[in-house]
Amino acid sequence: MTTPARSLRADAARNRELLLAAAEEEFAERGMDASIADIARRAGVAKGTVFRHFATKEELIAAIVGGHFAALTAVARGLLDSADPGAALLEFLTVAAEGLQQQDLTFLQTVSEGDSMVAELRNRLHASIGSLVERARESGAVRPDITGTDVFLLICAPVHAAGFLPDPAPDLWRRYLAIIFDGLRAEGAAPLPEPAPSWP
Amino acid sequence: MTTPARSLRADAARNRELLLAAAEEEFAERGMDASIADIARRAGVAKGTVFRHFATKEELIAAIVGGHFAALTAVARGLLDSADPGAALLEFLTVAAEGLQQQDLTFLQTVSEGDSMVAELRNRLHASIGSLVERARESGAVRPDITGTDVFLLICAPVHAAGFLPDPAPDLWRRYLAIIFDGLRAEGAAPLPEPAPSWP
Amino acid sequence: MTTPARSLRADAARNRELLLAAAEEEFAERGMDASIADIARRAGVAKGTVFRHFATKEELIAAIVGGHFAALTAVARGLLDSADPGAALLEFLTVAAEGLQQQDLTFLQTVSEGDSMVAELRNRLHASIGSLVERARESGAVRPDITGTDVFLLICAPVHAAGFLPDPAPDLWRRYLAIIFDGLRAEGAAPLPEPAPSWP
Amino acid sequence: MTTPARSLRADAARNRELLLAAAEEEFAERGMDASIADIARRAGVAKGTVFRHFATKEELIAAIVGGHFAALTAVARGLLDSADPGAALLEFLTVAAEGLQQQDLTFLQTVSEGDSMVAELRNRLHASIGSLVERARESGAVRPDITGTDVFLLICAPVHAAGFLPDPAPDLWRRYLAIIFDGLRAEGAAPLPEPAPSWP
DNA sequence: GATGAATGAGAGTTCATTCAT
């Protein structure tokens, strides 16, 4: 009963999602060496179809990274009116790490650094985190000299640390998130060296 | 006082050093995609010379990673009889990060994971860090449930975090080292979630 | 009656044939040192296209050798119901040598020794020759102690012998085939030294 | 007590022999892919020393092939005054095949085709075989239309035929030499097709 | 005379991308 024109679009949309999912898995397993051919095979489409959806490999990577940024932005915004700002910030970092936990995809960020759409989504995420941190700071949950940029830069650290082990326990990153979050609180700690970085 | 009998070997040894330095720079700038051809060009030697010194690209990477591990082991050992164990641990993490600061080379570790020489050097570094942490723990400078493995895994975190900015201030990593080190101390902090990881 | 649905495949199939022909010529002229680049150039396609059709150089060689085996098997089978078994055997050896005559490709056999498809085709050829020889033996056309394996091993000898001359007359091999075939008949000859070899 | 000048020459001569032996073994095991480096290692000398004795790889191969030709020439000449010319010819072919038996080195002949020293030695061998065959022909031991060139071209055939089996019995070639030699006699056989080849 | 470090052309192979069907 769907109109043919729509069914084609639906197919295309479905292919796009299949491709993004396949690409993410493939990048997770093979790192930057994941090939377009393997991604296409995993998604069950032909190589040419990948390029119909994403003109270059970089564009595909940008879509993945941008998707993550957008999802995290939604999470951050959803936590903005939480009653406990400190707990909200911890919750945000936890959810963010859970998304990364399966495999470290941080290397994709470097590749998509120049993409303007990604830059826009990254800015939005940064802004949302900024609000989250501001509330936490005002409530005394984190040091007064911690900024949203600091938190943004530290998101991946727990998963990344655990990833240095060949077969890390699936929840090991929670241990390092706890350590780092304690470092953000650190009641009575001395002021941090180096000024907070400015956002580009 | 120089040994003239080794003049040719001296040339070869010099080339080896030139190659290691060139490779490190090239990997830093280009990531895993650094090519042997570019490394050779930067070192001022022919492509074939790279393979005379390092039979495969992986062997070259292993030499770089192993060299870093060995250097850090020496640093850790030199700090073992320091009067202030807590300061010694911080000093170690600082020197380690300084070595990484130029650029993030952590992706090389993944490649050389299977190399037995690297594994041996990594084990030695891990053991030295273990001693450093044990002393710091006994002196009350760090949480009682922090292990050498924890510290080993966190070495790269400060530099890695700063690296998410396109043009980070050269000493920005010191800010994140301070945060993480505070998390390691965290007097009166609750016990960490997740047990400390075992070393493979 | 042609299948238009396969027009693209037809192009690919044509390239495959072009490549096999070019490879055969190139191997004949240059021996084992024939390069994929030269083969591609002679076939009028890009280097990458060679690898689309044959994943490795060995696979290409296996295709050539297997093709020859299959063609010879067809010849042998076609001669099985000939009225004169001795003449049929001679005809088979003649046709086989004609196929080799252009140039000696026997060195390719060594390379493809490990390939299972080639092994299968070689076994079939061996079996067909076995039948041909059995009939010739029963009819008294060849010595009683000659086996199919003997004949299989001697197929290339006439062409190979002629090939030791720099510019052999194009039909010189017929002279050596006549000599060897006479050796197979040799009425009243003494029994052969060494038992007939077993087929692996 | 040896003069230094002579001891050096003796060393050099010894190295030359070591190299030829090592090269022959290496070519037998690895075929044309035998590398100068492996030959040098097997001979226990440095790569540069190989090139002091043989300016190019082709020169080394020429020395091997030429050595075989010279040795066979000596054998042929030694058999020239044998009482039974037919047996002498068979003995020559047997000794020649025994030299090849260890491994097939015929592919080296192709490479050294252009070398003038090899050509000279090949001509001498051809001439000696010519005398051997002439006597056998006159004595009625071989067909009247068999020439020395025919025999020259057929020398390798027995070993080559046996070599098509993966693990031929060490004396299997004797079986094929018997067949071919029977073909050379073949009393009452029809005249051979194709005229005898002329020697270049 | 012997050594082995250096050279550099060229090998097989991979892969993002294009384009005819």
Added chain:
DNA sequence: TATGAATGAACTCTCATTCAT
């Protein structure tokens, strides 16, 4: 629109050969 065959540049690695020591 989707396909997958074709492309060609780039890669790692090999090896005969040269030459400073």
